[in-house]
Amino acid sequence: MEGIGSVLAEKFARLLPHLDERRRRLVLGAEARALGYGGVRLVARAAGVSEETVSRGVAELTGAPGPSDRVRREGGGRRRLCEKHPGLVPALLALVEPDQRGDPESPLLWTTKSTRKLAGELTAQGFRVGADTVAALLKEEGFSLQGTSRTTEGARHPDRDAQFHYINGQVREFTGAGEPVISVDAKKKEVLGDYAVIGREWHRSGEPVRARAHDYPEKNAQKAVPYGIYDLSADTGWVSVGCDGDTSAFAVATLRRWWDGEGRHRYPHATRLLITADAGGSNGYRVKAWKKELADFALETGLAVTVCHFPPDTSKWNKIEHRLFSRISTNWRGRPLTSHEVVVNTIGAVTTSTGLTVHAELDPGRYPTGVTVSDDVMERLPFTPHDWHGTWNYTLRPEPLAPPVPPPPRDTSFGRFPPGDKTPAWLRHPSLTGLEPAAFDDLVIRYRAYLAEHPPILLPGKRPDGGPGAGGRRLSAADQLVVHLLKNRWSMAQAPLAEATGLSKNRIGATLRETTPVLAALGQTFPTGPLTVTTARQLAAIAGHDLRLE
Known part of the structure; x- marks a missing residue:
């Protein structure tokens, strides 16, 4: 029997590590049944397990076959912590969601809620639990690791959706008539220099592009001011990279460059131009200089310029944002913008698989801020507000400014009598x-x-x-x-x-x-x-x- 025991020990040492608990019991039970009387004890010693385990294997072989996918009997194994401690899950939720379900004085209200910190706080409350268990419990409760989602847009204007429909109707009407439709906006200003840029590029291991440790701009550091025009029908972009301020004069100067360089050649018979723009910035609907500059542009080109503004807080719906600016940001990811030349060349190299092409050029002109337009000039503009939200939708006719209205004759009478009487x-x-x-x-x-x-x-x-x-x-x-x-x-x-x-x-x-x-x-x-x-x-x-x- 000693020889049989050594043979079984070697056999079990090689086979059992590859089996789960149930299959190990069945193998041990089969060997014990084959040996007959005394087989349970001999197999238990050879395998290094208890005789009860071998006996259970024998019983499972002789009894009705159980489900093949269950390793242990129902109710076997250690009880889960959340079952042993019913207060564990409520305590965890009180830490994760103190504003909704728990105590607003939670010690983790203003700290990072990592699984390690959550486990430490639960242990301090008397629940001995690890970070992995905390992660598993959170997943069971429907939690997952998530970042912030840019979806909140502030107060919704009651006519927001109606304005979107109006813009779509204008775009369809202009494109159907073969008239140009463009989307305009200014991209975020970029400080020039060896500053870090979000994103990554392929480089040899250990040879990243060196950038400054801090992003604080130097005094009098140069800036790049990209202002873009996206032609919806042609799927092309035009970007002027300015060196001065983002003003209405700069915006319309870019529009003028685009029209002289591409627009008038692409649309030789155009009589109208539709511009979709954000509600704010240098091309906002409240900016007087924007309308004055557009009136000058309309008179120069002979185009009736119609502008439709997106409602406030909806700039992300402007076509130029996700058709042009997002591609530009992707193209210069991980690459320090050290000069205006780098910015222009990087923007000009933007292409997409759908056929987008971009023309970029430097605009070294000066566009000072603080330029004001008087109310008298605004009243004389060839300005026609639309029937629907005339502040958001308007047309500037290609006409010169109306002649100034002469001031009323000055009342030289003593006291300059006001209209109306004050005495009873x-x-x-x-x-x-x-x-x-x-x-x-x-x-x-x-x-x-x-x-x-x-x-x-x-x-x-x-x-x-x-x-x-x-x-x-x-x-x-x-x-x-x-x-x-x-x-x-x-x-x-x-x-x-x-x-x-x-x-x-x-x-x-x-x-x-x-x-x-x-x-x-x-x-x-x-x-x-x-x-x-x-x-x-x-x-x-x-x-x-x-x-x-x-």
Whole structure:
């Protein structure tokens, strides 16, 4: 039997490591059955296992065949940690999602939630668990490693989708008529120098492109300002690499270069041009200089330029972003942009399998910022807003600016009368002024005419409108005459007169100083009233007016 045991030991040493638990039991049970009485003990010693394991193998061979894919019986093996500790998974979720399911004071709320840190925190809470187990539990709960997703676009304009449909309709209409349609935008400015660029390229092992350890730009470092034009119909790009600012003048200068270099040759019979652009930047719908420069371009080329802006916060839908700019970024990945020449050559080498070609050139011109366009010029532009969102969609006609509107004749009358009256209408009652309505109106006309013919002689620093800050307190000619008539006809003090007219005592005094010499020059006299009026209520009683109704 000793010889049989040594043979079995060598056999088992070579065979059993290649079998799972169930197959090992079956092999051991088959050998024990073949040996007969005492075989279980002999096989157990030769294999180095317990006799119970061999007996179970014998029993499995003699019993009903079990499922071939199960190694252990149901319920066998160690219990899972989440079964032994029911609070493990809730504790883990409280760490991963403290804002939704757990304590907002979680110690890992503001730290990296790696499986190692999660396992350490769970162990500190009394759950002995490793990083691999944490990873497995998270996967079972539907978690996975993910980065941020650029999907949040801020507040959605209620007409966003409708604007997209409008742009698509304009593009179809222009392309169907054979008119050019382009997408324009400025790409991110790039600092020139041996700065690191995101991305990787193939190089010999251990020989990467050397770049600066830090990306802080040097003082007065040069920058490249790419502004692109993408022709939707021709699938071609045109990029001007500027050396100065990203301004509206630079944007339209690029448009002018594209039209002179490619556009007018590709579309010799074009009468219109459609531009799709973002809502902001140098070509934004609120930028006055953009519209002024486009008006000049339209006049030079004879094209009616239509612009359709994408709604705010939807710039990624602009064709140029994913048809041109994304290809440029891919082409210069991992390559420091050391000079304008490198930028131009790298952009000009962009191609795609679908046929995209790009022309790039350097624009050394200067385009200073801070250039403003007056409201007068904006009103004279040949500008036609569309019926649908005229601020986003408009056309600039190929016409010169409208002639400037001459300013209205300057009112040289003393006080520069404003439109409208400030005093209550009941103060002009004939019983108070001593004049019938027709006579009062005639006096107003003569008063204004005299002041127009005799403008005051102003001292240096003085103004004809009552001085700085008097704009809202200036009185009409009728108001001035009412104040004068009530003061002189009824011998009223300034306090009750101010209460009746709603004017300040200072304003009343200034008005009397203005009216007295003019009425004296006109030779105008007024009958004196039969009494002295001391209150506004007394004045109202003479006119038959009830102050309580005001």
